[in-house]
Amino acid sequence: MEHWSETLAAWMKWMEEGKYLQLREELNEENPANIAEFLEELPADKQLFLFRLLAKDTAAEAFSYLDNDTQEMLVASITDGEVRDIVDEMFLDDTVDFLEEAPANLVNKVLRNTDRETRQLINRFLRYPENSAGSLMTVEFVHLRETMTAGNAMQIIRQTGLDKETVYTCYVIDPKRRLVGVLPLRTLLLAEETATVASLMEEDVISIHTLEDQEEAARLFRKYGFMALPVVDGDHRLVGIITVDDIVDVIDEETTEDMEKMAALLPSDEEYLKTPVTKLAKNRIVWLCVLMISGTLSSIIISGYQTILDEVVQLAAFIPVLTGTGGNAGSQASAMIIRGMALEEVRPRDILLVLGKEVQVGLICGVLLAALNFGKQTLFSPSTDIMIDLTVSVTMGAVVVVAKGIGGMLPIAAKVCRLDPAIMAGPLITTVVDAVALLIFFHVAQWLVL
Amino acid sequence: MEHWSETLAAWMKWMEEGKYLQLREELNEENPANIAEFLEELPADKQLFLFRLLAKDTAAEAFSYLDNDTQEMLVASITDGEVRDIVDEMFLDDTVDFLEEAPANLVNKVLRNTDRETRQLINRFLRYPENSAGSLMTVEFVHLRETMTAGNAMQIIRQTGLDKETVYTCYVIDPKRRLVGVLPLRTLLLAEETATVASLMEEDVISIHTLEDQEEAARLFRKYGFMALPVVDGDHRLVGIITVDDIVDVIDEETTEDMEKMAALLPSDEEYLKTPVTKLAKNRIVWLCVLMISGTLSSIIISGYQTILDEVVQLAAFIPVLTGTGGNAGSQASAMIIRGMALEEVRPRDILLVLGKEVQVGLICGVLLAALNFGKQTLFSPSTDIMIDLTVSVTMGAVVVVAKGIGGMLPIAAKVCRLDPAIMAGPLITTVVDAVALLIFFHVAQWLVL
Numbered sequence: 039m040e041h042w043s044e045t046l047a048a049w050m051k052w053m054e055e056g057k058y059l060q061l062r063e064e065l066n067e068e069n070p071a072n073i074a075e076f077l078e079e080l081p082a083d084k085q086l087f088l089f090r091l092l093a094k095d096t097a098a099e100a101f102s103y104l105d106n107d108t109q110e111m112l113v114a115s116i117t118d119g120e121v122r123d124i125v126d127e128m129f130l131d132d133t134v135d136f137l138e139e140a141p142a143n144l145v146n147k148v149l150r151n152t153d154r155e156t157r158q159l160i161n162r163f164l165r166y167p168e169n170s171a172g173s174l175m176t177v178e179f180v181h182l183r184e185t186m187t188a189g190n191a192m193q194i195i196r197q198t199g200l201d202k203e204t205v206y207t208c209y210v211i212d213p214k215r216r217l218v219g220v221l222p223l224r225t226l227l228l229a230e231e232t233a234t235v236a237s238l239m240e241e242d243v244i245s246i247h248t249l250e251d252q253e254e255a256a257r258l259f260r261k262y263g264f265m266a267l268p269v270v271d272g273d274h275r276l277v278g279i280i281t282v283d284d285i286v287d288v289i290d291e292e293t294t295e296d297m298e299k300m301a302a303l304l305p306s307d308e309e310y311l312k313t314p315v316t317k318l319a320k321n322r323i324v325w326l327c328v329l330m331i332s333g334t335l336s337s338i339i340i341s342g343y344q345t346i347l348d349e350v351v352q353l354a355a356f357i358p359v360l361t362g363t364g365g366n367a368g369s370q371a372s373a374m375i376i377r378g379m380a381l382e383e384v385r386p387r388d389i390l391l392v393l394g395k396e397v398q399v400g401l402i403c404g405v406l407l408a409a410l411n412f413g414k415q416t417l418f419s420p421s422t423d424i425m426i427d428l429t430v431s432v433t434m435g436a437v438v439v440v441a442k443g444i445g446g447m448l449p450i451a452a453k454v455c456r457l458d459p460a461i462m463a464g465p466l467i468t469t470v471v472d473a474v475a476l477l478i479f480f481h482v483a484q485w486l487v488l
Numbered sequence: 489m490e491h492w493s494e495t496l497a498a499w500m501k502w503m504e505e506g507k508y509l510q511l512r513e514e515l516n517e518e519n520p521a522n523i524a525e526f527l528e529e530l531p532a533d534k535q536l537f538l539f540r541l542l543a544k545d546t547a548a549e550a551f552s553y554l555d556n557d558t559q560e561m562l563v564a565s566i567t568d569g570e571v572r573d574i575v576d577e578m579f580l581d582d583t584v585d586f587l588e589e590a591p592a593n594l595v596n597k598v599l600r601n602t603d604r605e606t607r608q609l610i611n612r613f614l615r616y617p618e619n620s621a622g623s624l625m626t627v628e629f630v631h632l633r634e635t636m637t638a639g640n641a642m643q644i645i646r647q648t649g650l651d652k653e654t655v656y657t658c659y660v661i662d663p664k665r666r667l668v669g670v671l672p673l674r675t676l677l678l679a680e681e682t683a684t685v686a687s688l689m690e691e692d693v694i695s696i697h698t699l700e701d702q703e704e705a706a707r708l709f710r711k712y713g714f715m716a717l718p719v720v721d722g723d724h725r726l727v728g729i730i731t732v733d734d735i736v737d738v739i740d741e742e743t744t745e746d747m748e749k750m751a752a753l754l755p756s757d758e759e760y761l762k763t764p765v766t767k768l769a770k771n772r773i774v775w776l777c778v779l780m781i782s783g784t785l786s787s788i789i790i791s792g793y794q795t796i797l798d799e800v801v802q803l804a805a806f807i808p809v810l811t812g813t814g815g816n817a818g819s820q821a822s823a824m825i826i827r828g829m830a831l832e833e834v835r836p837r838d839i840l841l842v843l844g845k846e847v848q849v850g851l852i853c854g855v856l857l858a859a860l861n862f863g864k865q866t867l868f869s870p871s872t873d874i875m876i877d878l879t880v881s882v883t884m885g886a887v888v889v890v891a892k893g894i895g896g897m898l899p900i901a902a903k904v905c906r907l908d909p910a911i912m913a914g915p916l917i918t919t920v921v922d923a924v925a926l927l928i929f930f931h932v933a934q935w936l937v938l
Contacts, residue, residue, distance in 0.1 A: 303823065357808060358786035
């Protein structure tokens with residue numbers, strides 16, 4: 039790490055000092071992800087200059103690692119010829135990634151600089167729904183026929199391998215392009231030259247349909263530890279592959295989405311610092327309004343028990359700590375269940391198991407918290423009526439049990455109703471638990487204090 | 489997917505009907521991840537029986553996909569000879585994974601059934617700190633020398649490749665075993681037989697130190713899209729590699745940990761359904777107590793302004809919706825910043841940028857919510873004093889701005905102080921925001937209502 043930040047500083051210095059030839063020579067040997075990072079660190083007016091300094095293939099490779107804004111700026115600034123060079127060198131999935139986010143004029147600029155075949159492919163890709171397996175795949179894979187020998191196959195890999203995203207997993211198709219087998223390069227390497235592909239390949243191939251969600255692809259990669267996954271169309275024809283490096287991005291995206299939903303945010307693909315303030319506000323205001331309106335329920339409940347508060351106004355002081363503790367207890371449970379369902383460790387059929395566990399956990403935590411609260415109150419606030427302390431403690435214990443139960447059930451119930459479990463987490467659960475906590479509180483108070 | 493659940497049902501049926509030979513034949517051709525899933529679905533008394541039905545290598549492969557409980561049950565039940573067979577076939581990192589969680593008697597059973605060399609290796613691995621790159625790596629990699637030719641190298645891969653976790657990325661070491669280069673199999677395949685490894689390899693190898701955190705490994709995989717990452721010791725000697733399939737697990741683990749912390753849970757590696765109730769309660773009670781105690785701050789503030797409540801008891805009805813909205817607004821901000829920092833999109837030096845953005849977002853959301861609340865109150869609760877409505881609305885606007893600011897700053901401040909940003913999220917932030925909301929509320933009330 040030390041090393042890389044020093045390198046970055048050195049490049050910056052060369053850039054300032056105008057040592058462009060030296061820089062060019064070094065960059066063309068460098069990892070494209072590092073070049074992209076360097077480029078993004080440069081002031082906007084130097085980015086284009088540096089990009090043009092790079093060799094064609096290096097430029098194309100670095101381009102695919104750049105963030106969308108920089109990509110768009112570059113494509114907008116370079117000539118048609120330069121666009122053609124980059125698109126020629128890039129893997130199709132990276133081009134499509136760029137086009138999915140780019141404004142129309144840049145999409146046109148790219149499309150008019152690609153050959154007809156690539157253009158058709160790109161158009162087909164752009165029609166796949168966002169977050170589908172089809173939108174994630176690449177078409178640069180090695181395909182073999184059953185009748186080939188291992189020797190033939192190796193020849194094909196040697197001849198075409200440079201342009202393929204991976205050569206380490208080869209797929210076998212029949213004359214109708216249907217997927218019939220998979221053959222890891224490792225097996226090919228260890229095989230006799232004359233063995234047929236049919237005899238070497240694995241026939242039971244796990245594949246995914248173009249229209250399936252990328253989450254399903256991530257699940258398959260997790261379960262089987264694949265390096266690549268074939269994508270098939272409705273007729274089981276092989277149309278592309280998904281590679282594991284793209285799945286890392288999918289997993290990051292999906293978790294960010296879950297976290298955002300759990301924090302009452304509309305999910306967004308954009309990086310925080312690059313999202314305009316109005317967009318950020320838009321993503322947040324929806325849930326804030328919904329929750330404020332539903333939070334009115336608490337006000338209604340409190341107003342309904344106004345007479346109790348009129349009589350014992352000190353009770354009001356304990357409302358936040360009771361709703362707060364209930365909210366925390368509920369969120370703890372729902373967060374565990376939501377994450378457990380995302381990782382397929384908890385399934386809807388486990389609902390009663392979950393309820394049983396949560397009630398038990400709630401009882402343990404509830405009794406401890408109630409005792410702690412009672413002790414704290416009698417020790418540090420001896421002036422408070424002991425019946426008020428008792429009311430708060432009893433309520434706290436009961437709220438924790440109920441909150442745990444609701445927190446455990448809500449996400450599963452959501453899943454069963456085909457709603458999103460993550461949405462049922464943090465925000466919604468606190469609203470429900472707040473209302474329940476207040477109802478318990480006032481009932482216990484009526485019983486113990488009045 | 490249909491297909492797989494049908495297969496699973498068929499196997500279950502064969503198991504019940506005693507068609508063991510048929511089952512054995514089918515399973516030995518099957519993907520080990522599927523066998524593991526089938527085995528875990530079986531009742532405990534059938535698991536051992538089925539496991540013994542499998543061919544040696546299939547059994548070992550399936551074993552590495554099993555969850556810890558099933559692994560422990562099997563190792564406890566099988567003979568020493570069977571243990572030896574499994575350990576011989578398994579990759580070292582999978583064995584170490586099992587041993588890290590296993591009870592002492594099973595660790596001994598495994599260690600006494602391995603040869604001296606493996607035992608020494610395992611012991612070294614078990615000494616690496618949990619979650620370090622060293623604890624994650626495997627030693628089954630292909631290493632080459634600079635003086636070899638491409639032909640020699642291919643020969644070595646053909647001879648030893650079967651026992652290596654990956655043959656697709658080969659590492660070049662000098663006579664002192666120091667890492668000097670990396671050579672993808674793809675390059676080797678396309679090279680002349682007589683070219684030397686030195687001329688083909690990439691010299692600038694990105695590697696990780698054994699003691700570095702697995703999060704750093706995940707960061708490198710994310711940035712460079714690697715399939716494998718070499719692990720070196722203090723003298724830059726190559727001691728192992730980390731493969732991308734293990735990184736998917738790391739990413740899942742790290743995000744689960746962040747989510748747990750954000751939901752006020754002590755992080756735990758165990759699956760929810762397999763964690764005993766007492767352990768679940770222990771992981772939750774700590775934060776519940778801390779937050780309840782710190783929540784007392786709200787009670788103190790409310791008691792301090794008791795006179796205001798005595799006079800206008802209706803104000804109490806709005807406490808939950810104000811603290812709730814503040815908490816939601818703050819959590820939205822902190823969740824975005826925490827996730828942004830985890831994905832390296834937000835850095836501590838961006839702190840002022842974040843503050844500026846959050847205050848602006850807060851102003852937009854705050855004004856909208858205040859207006860919405862005021863409209864709602866005057867329309868639906870016309871009986872309430874308009875000055876109370878105004879108090880609540882003004883407070884709400886102010887609370888949202890402050891909560892956004894705090895939510896944006898707290899995680900960054902935590903990071904700067906080398907504390908965990910995720911802990912500063914959900915739970916702690918609501919406590920702080922609750923107190924601030926109440927102070928604002930009572931001050932505005934004093935000004936507008938009294």
